[in-house]
Amino acid sequence: MKDKIGTIQSLMIKEKRETEWILTDGFEEVALETKNNEVPTGEGNQRLDVFLYLNRKGRVQATTTIPSIRKDQFDWAEVVEVMPNLGAFVDIGIDKEMLVSKDDLPLYESVWPKAGDFLYVSLDVDKKGRLLAKPATEDLFTNEDFLSASTDDLHKSVIGRVFRASKEGSVILTDDGYRGFVHHTERKEEPRLGQEVKGRIIDVKSDGSVNISLRPLKQNSIKEDAEILMTYMDANEGMMPFSDKSDPEEIRATFHISKAAFKRAIGHLLKENKVEQKNGKTYVVDNK
CATH class of the missing domain: 2.40.50.330 (OB fold (Dihydrolipoamide Acetyltransferase, E2P))
Known part of the structure; x- marks a missing residue:
């Protein structure tokens, strides 16, 4: 059999x-x-x-224990263990945990799921005859598989889980049943596959899907970003080789924020006389 x-x-x-x-x-x-x-x-x-x-x-x-996850039938399964050379093991409700092969996980282990995360999976048999759990891919879904958001949902807070992770952005399924996309500029770091995230809806698309930001509102983000810059300078002798004229990609690579957010944070620190800029660099005022 x-x-x-x-x-x-x-x-x-x-x-x-x-x-x-x-x-x-x-x-x-x-x-x-x-x-x-x-x-x-x-x-x-x-x-x-x-x-x-x-x-x-x-x-x-x-x-006689019938799991909700079977061949061609998807559901969320909790990650119980992660092994770098194999992949992640998930609990589908029977005596044996199912392996999600490392080949079906993101390239970078930093965004692999951790124990306690949940993956949206079905079962499949590989070429070796092993029964494995396979994460869902977007091509398996149509718009009818998701609920449609309305403009009334704009700016609402949402909770969801990542079911596709990439450098370009993260695709999540919200608790409300919406398909959400988090562009890489709307997050400070790339969430793990299967990680629960909290954000807010910043756009409702014509197909009912939503764009989501994991960043705080601007008024909260400015102080948070300013603290990141101060922490960086405190760790680097009170200086950073960046100013409001610096390259946007270098800013993002170092601080994981946009240049616009960087300039707002610098403006906040300048206004409070905590820093000054000179020759393309920024210095903590007390450590010139």
Whole structure:
């Protein structure tokens, strides 16, 4: 029955063999996973709906615990362990955790999920015959799979999870069922795949999807960004080789903020007489 792993099958109870109950489809047999050697419901030629998977010994096993995640059926699964050379293991509700291969995770391990994150996955069998969990990709969805936001949702706070991570931006599924996109300029760092994020809707698209910012509102962001600049200068002898004339890409690469946000933060510090600029550099006033 190895070709049926990851699916639900209706099998007959055949017999108890030593410590195992044996099920059959009339041609092949499979052992039923039972706890404390309990007797399954139904006896002799009665049927059970079971889920088939490969146990830790690589043997096909049946369980009456039916997971919501199966072949071609997606749901969120909690990450329970991450192993750099393998990938991430997720709990789908049965005795064995399922592996999400490193080949299906982002290139950079810094945005791999951590234990406690959740991945939106289904099950699939790889070329080696292993039953694996596969993260959802955007091409599997249509607009009908998401709820449509309205202009009334503009500026509202949202919570969601990342189901695609990239340098260009993060795609999230919000708790409200919206498809959200976080452009890389609207986040200070790239969220992990499966990470829960909190943000606000900054645009509602014609297809009902939304653009989301993970950055605080400007009035809050200015002080936060100013603190980042001061921390940098304190760690570098009271100076940074940047000014409001510096290259935008160099600013973003160093501080993970836009040049506009950088200039607002510098303006705030200049107004408070905490810094001064000279020859393309910025100095803390007390440490000239």
